[in-house]
Amino acid sequence: MSPDGPTKPPSAAPLSEPISEQADPHILLDAVSVGYGETVIQRDLSFGVRRGDVFVIMGGSGSGKSTLMRSLIGLLAPQAGRILFDGESFWDALQHERTRRMRRNGVMYQSGALWSSMTLEENVALPLEQYTNLRRSQIHEVAVYKLALVGLSAYCDYYPSEISGGMRKRVGVARAMALDPDILFFDEPSAGLDPLSARLLDDLILELRESLGATMVVVTHDLASIFAIADDSVFLDAATQTMLTTGNPRDLREHCEIKLVRDFLSRGGE
Numbered sequence: 001m002s003p004d005g006p007t008k009p010p011s012a013a014p015l016s017e018p019i020s021e022q023a024d025p026h027i028l029l030d031a032v033s034v035g036y037g038e039t040v041i042q043r044d045l046s047f048g049v050r051r052g053d054v055f056v057i058m059g060g061s062g063s064g065k066s067t068l069m070r071s072l073i074g075l076l077a078p079q080a081g082r083i084l085f086d087g088e089s090f091w092d093a094l095q096h097e098r099t100r101r102m103r104r105n106g107v108m109y110q111s112g113a114l115w116s117s118m119t120l121e122e123n124v125a126l127p128l129e130q131y132t133n134l135r136r137s138q139i140h141e142v143a144v145y146k147l148a149l150v151g152l153s154a155y156c157d158y159y160p161s162e163i164s165g166g167m168r169k170r171v172g173v174a175r176a177m178a179l180d181p182d183i184l185f186f187d188e189p190s191a192g193l194d195p196l197s198a199r200l201l202d203d204l205i206l207e208l209r210e211s212l213g214a215t216m217v218v219v220t221h222d223l224a225s226i227f228a229i230a231d232d233s234v235f236l237d238a239a240t241q242t243m244l245t246t247g248n249p250r251d252l253r254e255h256c257e258i259k260l261v262r263d264f265l266s267r268g269g270e
């Protein structure tokens with residue numbers, strides 16, 4: 001195997017091997033393939049996400065990051081393999097168990113995905129109204145609290161069109177946290193943001209990890225974000241349609257034996 005070639009992924013090991021070094025991973029992928037219909041986008045994905053880590057799914061455009069994300073958040077069944085949360089196989093579970101699990105996973109979508117006709121508070125309250133039996137006054141309290149966590153308590157009555165793109169993303173984070181998830185998924189959080197707003201969102205992700213202790217899974221190809229927030233990562237490759245490596249991105253930038261990964265993490269300039 002050439003150290004520079006995108007050949008067999010060094011860490012795509014069977015379940016019985018190195019992944020077990022991670023005691024009690026929060027999320028575990030075991031030989032997962034994802035794609036659409038007969039078309040495979042990524043195959044043989046085997047890695048663990050440690051509890052409380054910020055874990056980044058990275059790779060070039062079209063490598064399948066969002067596709068993998070869809071399988072992790074319950075929108076797209078994998079073509080093969082297992083995805084385990086707390087040791088339980090998500091896609092093998094009964095529908096009502098899957099639904100219960102999905103409620104424990106918060107998702108922040110790329111656009112923020114807010115309802116334009118609702119105030120920020122109403123947007124954050126929506127999952128509480130849908131999935132809990134809380135009284136109206138309690139829902140109000142929780143929604144205001146979540147907006148305060150993302151620094152927007154003064155904007156509860158604003159509409160999405162009245163705030164900036166960075167603030168809308170924060171509302172998306174507040175809504176993703178509404179049901180006190182123990183895993184938070186972020187799809188391209190910095191997309192469309194200026195560098196300063198993107199940096200503030202990175203800071204927010206780290207603050208929330210500290211204060212909530214949640215596990216964060218982030219899809220991004222923004223290098224500044226990757227180095228700012230990631231404890232651990234997986235690199236997906238479009239050409240070989242599989243993962244090339246896992247690890248802390250700073251370590252990978254310096255020491256990864258695969259040139260493609262080093263080039264990606266240093267913008268091609270070493």
Ligand SMILES: Nc1ncnc2c1ncn2[C@@H]1O[C@H](COP(=O)(O)OP(=O)(O)OP(=O)(O)O)[C@@H](O)[C@H]1O
Pocket residue numbers: 036041059060061062063064065066067068221
């Ligand atoms: N609904 C779909 N049906 C069929 N193919 C799809 C669908 N969505 C995405 N694809 C294809 O899957 C491949 C991976 O796309 P995906 O969006 O997962 O990549 P990505 O790494 O997230 O890309 P980017 O960084 O550009 O957002 C692409 O070739 C894309 O055309």
